[in-house]
Amino acid sequence: MITFVGDFESKTDEKGRIVLPAAFKKALSGEGEVRLVVRKDLFEDCLVIFPHSEWETELKQIQEKLNPYNREHNVFLREFFKRSAEMVLDGNGRFLVPRRLMELAGIDREVVLVGVNNKIEMWDKTRYEASGIGSDDFASLAGKLLGN
Numbered sequence: 001m002i003t004f005v006g007d008f009e010s011k012t013d014e015k016g017r018i019v020l021p022a023a024f025k026k027a028l029s030g031e032g033e034v035r036l037v038v039r040k041d042l043f044e045d046c047l048v049i050f051p052h053s054e055w056e057t058e059l060k061q062i063q064e065k066l067n068p069y070n071r072e073h074n075v076f077l078r079e080f081f082k083r084s085a086e087m088v089l090d091g092n093g094r095f096l097v098p099r100r101l102m103e104l105a106g107i108d109r110e111v112v113l114v115g116v117n118n119k120i121e122m123w124d125k126t127r128y129e130a131s132g133i134g135s136d137d138f139a140s141l142a143g144k145l146l147g148n
Contacts, residue, residue, distance in 0.1 A: 017094040037087070
């Protein structure tokens with residue numbers, strides 16, 4: 001299993017490509033991954049990037065819960081896939097996110113890539129700096145979720 005840790009600032013180049021941080025590249029190369037899938041996060045104004053193997057795991061979980069012959073489920077599946085795209089790392093460790101997804105998440109030129117377990121969140125730098133909670137609130141949340 002691939003684990004991503006840390007946050008890294010980056011900028012899109014003139015063609016809109018983003019360089020994957022060395023730490024994330026190393027995690028992917030250890031598993032032989034070059035294919036990625038990006039989707040709009042369900043709850044936040046950010047994008048979520050998955051190695052293809054992790055994407056397959058997520059899809060399996062979704063497929064086990066949804067029936068494509070149920071109208072509501074079908075609408076969810078359409079919207080879910082509409083807000084997703086496949087990407088490939090080039091030889092220089094860069095990737096290109098479709099412009100429509102960048103706009104959907106409100107991401108401009110300056111980005112922050114954040115390792116969150118088996119995925120990478122991609123945020124607009126200004127939004128990322130404004131997100132999050134204070135130390136006391138984080139400690140309280142940790143106690144609530146992980147305490148006995």
